[in-house]
Amino acid sequence: MINTMECAVDAQSLISISLRKIHNSRTQRGGIKLHKNLLVSYVLRNARQVYMNEKYAEIYRMQQYEEVMTVCNEIQELNPLDLMEDCEEQTGDCCGSANESASLCGALLPVSHQAPSVQHIQPSSACSVPLALQNEEVCKAPDPSFYRSCCAEAYPVSNCDFSPVNNMHCNKTTVLDLDTHVVTTVENGYLHQDCCASLQQCCQGAQSPAKKRKLDFGYYVSEIEEVPDFTPCKRAKFEDSSYVSTEHLDTSNISNLISIFGSGFTGLVSRQADLEQALNGQFCSKQALASLGAWTRAIVAF
Amino acid sequence: MGEDGESPKINHSFLRDYVTEADVISTVEFNQTGDLLATGDKGGRVVIFQRETESKGESEELGESGEYNVYSTFQSHEPDFDYLKSLEIEEKINKIRWLPQQNAAHFLLSTNDKTIKLWKVSERDKRPEGYNLKDEEGRIKDISTVTSLRVPVLKPTDLMVEVRPRRIFANGHTYHVNSISVNSDGETYLSADDLRINMWHLDITDRSFNIVDIKPANMEDLTEVITAAEFHPHHCHLFVYSSSKGTLRLCDMRESALCDKHSKIFEEPEDPGNRSFFSEIISSVSDVKFSHSGRYLLTRDYLTVKVWDLNMEKGPVETYQVHEYLRSKLCSLYENDCIFDKFECVWNSTDSVIMTGAYNSFFRMFDRETGRGVTLEAWRESSKPRAVLRTRRVYTGGRRRRGDVGVDSLDFTKKILHMAWHPAENIIAIAATNNLYIFQDRVNPENQ
Numbered sequence: 149m150i151n152t153m154e155c156a157v158d159a160q161s162l163i164s165i166s167l168r169k170i171h172n173s174r175t176q177r178g179g180i181k182l183h184k185n186l187l188v189s190y191v192l193r194n195a196r197q198v199y200m201n202e203k204y205a206e207i208y209r210m211q212q213y214e215e216v217m218t219v220c221n222e223i224q225e226l227n228p229l230d231l232m233e234d235c236e237e238q239t240g241d242c243c244g245s246a247n248e249s250a251s252l253c254g255a256l257l258p259v260s261h262q263a264p265s266v267q268h269i270q271p272s273s274a275c276s277v278p279l280a281l282q283n284e285e286v287c288k289a290p291d292p293s294f295y296r297s298c299c300a301e302a303y304p305v306s307n308c309d310f311s312p313v314n315n316m317h318c319n320k321t322t323v324l325d326l327d328t329h330v331v332t333t334v335e336n337g338y339l340h341q342d343c344c345a346s347l348q349q350c351c352q353g354a355q356s357p358a359k360k361r362k363l364d365f366g367y368y369v370s371e372i373e374e375v376p377d378f379t380p381c382k383r384a385k386f387e388d389s390s391y392v393s394t395e396h397l398d399t400s401n402i403s404n405l406i407s408i409f410g411s412g413f414t415g416l417v418s419r420q421a422d423l424e425q426a427l428n429g430q431f432c433s434k435q436a437l438a439s440l441g442a443w444t445r446a447i448v449a450f
Numbered sequence: 451m452g453e454d455g456e457s458p459k460i461n462h463s464f465l466r467d468y469v470t471e472a473d474v475i476s477t478v479e480f481n482q483t484g485d486l487l488a489t490g491d492k493g494g495r496v497v498i499f500q501r502e503t504e505s506k507g508e509s510e511e512l513g514e515s516g517e518y519n520v521y522s523t524f525q526s527h528e529p530d531f532d533y534l535k536s537l538e539i540e541e542k543i544n545k546i547r548w549l550p551q552q553n554a555a556h557f558l559l560s561t562n563d564k565t566i567k568l569w570k571v572s573e574r575d576k577r578p579e580g581y582n583l584k585d586e587e588g589r590i591k592d593i594s595t596v597t598s599l600r601v602p603v604l605k606p607t608d609l610m611v612e613v614r615p616r617r618i619f620a621n622g623h624t625y626h627v628n629s630i631s632v633n634s635d636g637e638t639y640l641s642a643d644d645l646r647i648n649m650w651h652l653d654i655t656d657r658s659f660n661i662v663d664i665k666p667a668n669m670e671d672l673t674e675v676i677t678a679a680e681f682h683p684h685h686c687h688l689f690v691y692s693s694s695k696g697t698l699r700l701c702d703m704r705e706s707a708l709c710d711k712h713s714k715i716f717e718e719p720e721d722p723g724n725r726s727f728f729s730e731i732i733s734s735v736s737d738v739k740f741s742h743s744g745r746y747l748l749t750r751d752y753l754t755v756k757v758w759d760l761n762m763e764k765g766p767v768e769t770y771q772v773h774e775y776l777r778s779k780l781c782s783l784y785e786n787d788c789i790f791d792k793f794e795c796v797w798n799s800t801d802s803v804i805m806t807g808a809y810n811s812f813f814r815m816f817d818r819e820t821g822r823g824v825t826l827e828a829w830r831e832s833s834k835p836r837a838v839l840r841t842r843r844v845y846t847g848g849r850r851r852r853g854d855v856g857v858d859s860l861d862f863t864k865k866i867l868h869m870a871w872h873p874a875e876n877i878i879a880i881a882a883t884n885n886l887y888i889f890q891d892r893v894n895p896e897n898q
Contacts, residue, residue, distance in 0.1 A: 179535070179537040182625055184790050
């Protein structure tokens, strides 16, 4: 267990710092320093591990709360049947089986272009869709956990405390996810349905050749050098990229980053893979998503 | 410095003296007698200092109080370019190692990231005069003017030091060379890069033997790299190499041609209570040195120096904290890249004292018998020639003494990475950025 109290820097900023170091090492004189990049990748792995553990714990907490609230709702004088139907419809639209969809949609993180603001994203910014919590009442609950349905009807934004999104009621931002190469549109703080579709594919564990990902990534990184501003037209190129198996997502993140610089270190993440396999399938996508958010923000950051 | 210990030092001073990057010293090494001291810098130059021998009557009282003066300077390596990989090759001298002296000339090996060179350093203080066919200026004489024959004689001239490259050991390494070590057999030496160790014969430049190869079949499986390597001082078949994971591997070349499988592996289990984001970085060994006796190993990682007994693999026999107060600063040290600094460590001639560098121009010495450490400073303003070196202290709590330096006042740009200890006497050479400091123990010039 990593002692995160050791320093004030949180996992996400460590990730972005590390990625920046790797990026800068490309242009350093004398060629890429294998030793230094290997050490940086260890920091990346550690930071990501902490970040994912936090996310996982938080999602678990929210699910606990969700179950509690479900029971509470049944006790209250609401028509549980109506609610269940609504939920099932919506979650059915979303992603398939109820359990998974709840976790999937819920764990989506509203991603914004305001990279600096992500520094202080609280773990609670992730939200999960409670099966029976489609009403305001629950959202008004004092518990700091937030609930947002990605496929729901208009939901009062004010009830939810997304720090980066609060200011973006009417904003529409398009974000490229570097791992799945999925373009997602964030409207009014909600993630569009297309994200769910892609997540469904994620869930199914679509395989993709790792090589292609590397090339894509390499291409993308060179784009960074040329065009610092992320414009939708450039990102659109990646829309047809293949989707990646969630199992490879984590291991490939670091390895692909580093492989474009001449060496890859998934070996050090092989222990990560073991950890992830120990998790149930329903969580694997969450893990992936949690890492997606981090990666996307981190890359966007520079 | 002196009396005013309270004045804050700026960590990232923009007002400091401008130091040409090329002048930064990157390696320091005494030869086997200690009469010569070689330094290499980032600009690819080597400067050799020679100790002046004082033959006055007072030499008895003060020991050999010779000072080191510049003996020779030459350009060892030039910036290079690998066209195939589109990679620039730095000319920075990573290591210098002297060969044992066999005749009047001196030989040293110097290496940058890719190429090792053998240099011959020789003196010329005589020149032949009285040629028959050439006149004093070297012009060919008209034979008709020669009426008698004479034998040319050697006449003394001003001392001239000639340095010539005798061997160039190129194309042996794909990755960056971090160490070279001359074997006790006097004929071979090893060179180590991040993933491989090669053994060369000093006379053969177009061939080398690969003795260690830790490159995985798939680079994505890479988990550690080689950080330093050294031959045993007496046993020509033994060598040790350290890794970025903090392990030491002792290899015996008699066992097999390829020593991927170690004879012994020295590692200390990690303390789980100290686990942090940077655990892997600070456990990476930056330098490893055999003791003169050959019995012990000295290693340096980011926060400690450790002494290992070759007979005990499960952990070091001694651990010394160099700057434990930095443990809570690892985040910022990671951000400014200081956490990647590679400090060297050295033994004294009797293996009773070990020394290593730190920040703020400080370096540390540890007496192995008492276990006590002392902090000294290599800084121009605080040490005049022949002044006594005062011990310094970093304030980490408790009663603050005059002259203590706060942790936040440390200048992390002034780092002592490279140093050397005279093989027989208590003379040390400390490289501080572009300055070389030579300190001598006047109280105990000879080692007991």
